[in-house]
Amino acid sequence: MGLHKLHKQQVVDPSSILSNLHNQSNLTEKLQCLLEFIKQRHCFINRIAVARYDETTDIIKTYTHATEGKNPIPLYQTRLSESKSLTEIMEQRKPRILNNMNPLRSLKSEHSKKVTELGFQSSYTVPMFQGDQFLGFVFFNSSIFNAMKQNVVTDLTVIAHLINVLIVNELSFIKTTKCLTQSVATLANYRDLETGQHLIRVSHFSRIIARNLAKEAGLSDEYVELIFTFAPLHDIGKIAVADAVLCKCGKLTDEEFIMMQSHTTQGREMIEKLQNNLELLSPQSCEILKNIIYSHHEKWDGTGYPDKISGDAIPLEARITSVADVFDALTSKRIYKDPWPVDKAIDYLMEKRGSQFDANCVLKFLENRDEIESIIDKFHETYEPGITI
Amino acid sequence: MGLHKLHKQQVVDPSSILSNLHNQSNLTEKLQCLLEFIKQRHCFINRIAVARYDETTDIIKTYTHATEGKNPIPLYQTRLSESKSLTEIMEQRKPRILNNMNPLRSLKSEHSKKVTELGFQSSYTVPMFQGDQFLGFVFFNSSIFNAMKQNVVTDLTVIAHLINVLIVNELSFIKTTKCLTQSVATLANYRDLETGQHLIRVSHFSRIIARNLAKEAGLSDEYVELIFTFAPLHDIGKIAVADAVLCKCGKLTDEEFIMMQSHTTQGREMIEKLQNNLELLSPQSCEILKNIIYSHHEKWDGTGYPDKISGDAIPLEARITSVADVFDALTSKRIYKDPWPVDKAIDYLMEKRGSQFDANCVLKFLENRDEIESIIDKFHETYEPGITI
Known part of the structure; x- marks a missing residue:
């Protein structure tokens, strides 16, 4: 293996792309780095988005996303119960592969409309959990039909679970802060x-x-x-x-x-x-x-x-x-x-x-x-x- | 695609293997599930191990591992400074691929001895970081030579970074507990x-x-x-x-x-x-x-x-x-x-x-x-x- 080849290998070295994950960057930057990584293998993946679920309001909100090019993604917010297909993915705890999103275009739900407006043809949707608690979804989109073949899906699944762990991390920070402040407040209150x-x-x-x-x-x-x-x-x-x-x-x-x-x-x-x-x-x-x-x-x-x-x-x-x-x-x-x-x-x-x-x-x-x-x-x-x- | 094929696909569904990651299981169980997942693609990977670094003592300790079969892995503990190769991986923040571990057998370091005793022929070692803080290593081993080809390494890299995020999670739990208890202690002490x-x-x-x-x-x-x-x-x-x-x-x-x-x-x-x-x-x-x-x-x-x-x-x-x-x-x-x-x-x-x-x-x-x-x-x-x- 010549030096030139070695050099080329380093340029696309997946570990150097992924190493940004562990810097102080926020979730959006982390998603961008994951999109860049996945595109090394499957250049037709154009978007990763994370939607968080709030159970007190039943609302699913786009939390953050990484999208290729300048295509701005309108944030959407919808009640989970209004999307039959998302509810199914959540309840069955199973991802959904869509290699042709055209049928979605005829649906009337807010969610289907928003998603198809963006011109994507394939999607892969993975539900996120922490134990039994449902946290939301990771969406992968491609602008080509039939993008989600088995090997692609397997790669995206690992990425989805990595994102799931990152989300758990963020939540545990918030949970901890609450726990800390409540405990101190309760102690102060003792007198x-x-x-x-x-x-x-x-x-x-x-x-x-x-x-x-x-x-x-x-x-x-x-x-x-x-x-x-x-x-x-x-x-x-x-x-x-x-x-x-x-x-x-x-x-x-x-x-x-x-x-x-x-x-x-x-x-x-x-x-x-x-x-x-x-x-x-x-x-x-x-x-x-x-x-x-x-x-x-x-x-x-x-x-x-x-x-x-x-x-x-x-x-x-x-x-x-x-x-x-x-x-x-x-x-x-x-x-x-x-x-x-x-x-x-x-x-x-x-x-x-x-x-x-x-x-x-x-x-x-x-x-x-x-x-x-x-x-x-x-x-x-x-x-x-x-x-x- | 017949029903039979669909059923077979579900059996090896990578997302169902990985979904255990987000249950209440501990890190060891999580590593086992990651090993099972990676073996679906690369059955010759026999071991994932995580070693944690303690900077106050310069000691690298096996933290946990998942190893195929009954092969018991003796826990090892060594000073990082005693292993030249590990120090290099840490300092350069770059993984190391070894497709023939024989040269290691002649080395005298504690670390090289322990690793080669296990009969592995290939290894891939990824350093873990949180920002600039070095956390330790993820080791992947195979009992065959030349196991770590580019596509294998790319797959293992994602897994290594997923493990890195899991470790950050565990650490943030410990850090939080310390922070919580110290704050409460300081407040109590006010009077x-x-x-x-x-x-x-x-x-x-x-x-x-x-x-x-x-x-x-x-x-x-x-x-x-x-x-x-x-x-x-x-x-x-x-x-x-x-x-x-x-x-x-x-x-x-x-x-x-x-x-x-x-x-x-x-x-x-x-x-x-x-x-x-x-x-x-x-x-x-x-x-x-x-x-x-x-x-x-x-x-x-x-x-x-x-x-x-x-x-x-x-x-x-x-x-x-x-x-x-x-x-x-x-x-x-x-x-x-x-x-x-x-x-x-x-x-x-x-x-x-x-x-x-x-x-x-x-x-x-x-x-x-x-x-x-x-x-x-x-x-x-x-x-x-x-x-x-």
């Missing part, structure tokens, strides 16, 4: 008067607001999930406040009130100290977490604490959590008060919108009264003393 | 008189004991790492003890002492409550963690608390942490005392071996006096008030 159920409700209420704001404010799915994940940590700084102040039943003196207020500053300091340990959180995520902890007692009109900032200067995530936190405090029982009826609490939010609260956050929250009540029902107080997870 | 440095030292001291005990007690590498990970959590229950008791400088009354002692019970309760959140920890790991928290104040002669159990009835992990914790308390400065010199603290451990402490744990600890002193040096107290991570 608090409030129950774990309060934290769960605040978490859900915050998500309602963020989700309803998302479209007009251009918030990403990821941001909404981070709000949901981090909202229960808003009072974590209370762990550092002395019992004498934290557990006092009567009215606080001015000095004690200052100590109590310090929970926002102390909380942010904690997170800053923890930042080394929390290396699994990205700097952006950490910023959101710190903003919630530090600024959830600021008021829209600048009369809150610790910085007396106002309006848009208060980070959105803190404005969201503040509405959720106060609403839940009002509708919960406390040693010194009965729970307010939902109507009365809503009146309070409406009255204080534009002074205490971001008016838009209040309005977006109240768009879903049914959902609010179902959260109150689902996560009601238990009589167990101490914490409840 | 405590002790510093974060104390927790780090106890962690290292505990690992010395566990490691030195490992051979005679048959402890796994995993157990030793869990001890290291969980030791800093031993006092987590103090988060639930009132300030008045926890922060009291003078002698505790009997009643206060009982409250202080309750940190073991409270700590275990916390972990039990958290167990749902800590779903990333296996039940076995959770048991070890709870034993450390609940029983680290038991004494060998049965005079400790909370259960007054004695001898072997005290879980080993609690006996280990107890020696490490007391030794560090003695050699550290406290408000009420100067740090003891190392010699005096060692005398104390020796005097109390067999009464307060498991004598064997004390002896194994003292085998490494140099290491103990280097840990004291490395993680000495800082003057920053509050916590130190």
Whole structure:
């Protein structure tokens, strides 16, 4: 074997193409590198796409894709139950080979339309699982007919399973972050008067607001999930406040009130100290977490604490959590008060919108009264003393 | 295509073989499934093995393997620097193809000997990375010469990268668990008189004991790492003890002492409550963690608390942490005392071996006096008030 041949071999060395998989690149870059790899063998494969499934909404969404050339792929989103063929692939846990996509063109489903619009003639669809949990699909497409012969399918299957493992990896990161933050929140709560159920409700209420704001404010799915994940940590700084102040039943003196207020500053300091340990959180995520902890007692009109900032200067995530936190405090029982009826609490939010609260956050929250009540029902107080997870 | 042919195709359906990858199986089972898959195409591949690299010791260890037939593979362990060829593969980040392993037989290195003893004639070795961090190797072996032709190598390369992603997954689980437990320990410590440095030292001291005990007690590498990970959590229950008791400088009354002692019970309760959140920890790991928290104040002669159990009835992990914790308390400065010199603290451990402490744990600890002193040096107290991570 001459040097020239050796050199040529190195150029197409599959291992050097694949080695990018293990750099810090994101999933999209990883898919691109897998497409490049598979095209060395089967140049007629033009696209790899990953669609994720969200079981709470039954929605299948394109998560990411690698597509050859400049052909832009419109993101699609559909209910799984609306696609009979995808549902079948999921239920039977078996891939589907289509070597002629023409029959799909006559189908009316959103999914079939979107897929055939792109001009592909063959497709191979592999369901992804983690244990029994269905995660979504990997789609391979080719612009030629009969592309998915047995040997091609075998090669694509390995790639599909590699992608499956990459997805499991990403999910385990998110799951872990949730687990970490929930555990810390529960521990912090051990000394608090409030129950774990309060934290769960605040978490859900915050998500309602963020989700309803998302479209007009251009918030990403990821941001909404981070709000949901981090909202229960808003009072974590209370762990550092002395019992004498934290557990006092009567009215606080001015000095004690200052100590109590310090929970926002102390909380942010904690997170800053923890930042080394929390290396699994990205700097952006950490910023959101710190903003919630530090600024959830600021008021829209600048009369809150610790910085007396106002309006848009208060980070959105803190404005969201503040509405959720106060609403839940009002509708919960406390040693010194009965729970307010939902109507009365809503009146309070409406009255204080534009002074205490971001008016838009209040309005977006109240768009879903049914959902609010179902959260109150689902996560009601238990009589167990101490914490409840 | 007749039904018979379709049935036959399903039997060797590569996707059904690979679907086991995403069940709850461990890495060994996953390798077996990958070997089965690759043998469908290249029946002469007889073995896949994964070796992990530990950079603190420069040791390469067989982590797991799948080997065809009953041929038992002796585990080997070697310093990476002792194998010139493996070092080269690692440094150049390029796989190595060997289609004739005979030349290896004349080499004297431990690694070459072990590999050729197995009767393999061809091998393909792929280094694993996560970003710039070298993780180890994937080895493929065949008992025939010239097995590693280009198309075989390409197939094996995808498998190697799939294994690389699986390893990254396992590591991220361990990293996460450490991160979670350290963060919680640091938070719990926020109200405590002790510093974060104390927790780090106890962690290292505990690992010395566990490691030195490992051979005679048959402890796994995993157990030793869990001890290291969980030791800093031993006092987590103090988060639930009132300030008045926890922060009291003078002698505790009997009643206060009982409250202080309750940190073991409270700590275990916390972990039990958290167990749902800590779903990333296996039940076995959770048991070890709870034993450390609940029983680290038991004494060998049965005079400790909370259960007054004695001898072997005290879980080993609690006996280990107890020696490490007391030794560090003695050699550290406290408000009420100067740090003891190392010699005096060692005398104390020796005097109390067999009464307060498991004598064997004390002896194994003292085998490494140099290491103990280097840990004291490395993680000495800082003057920053509050916590130190």
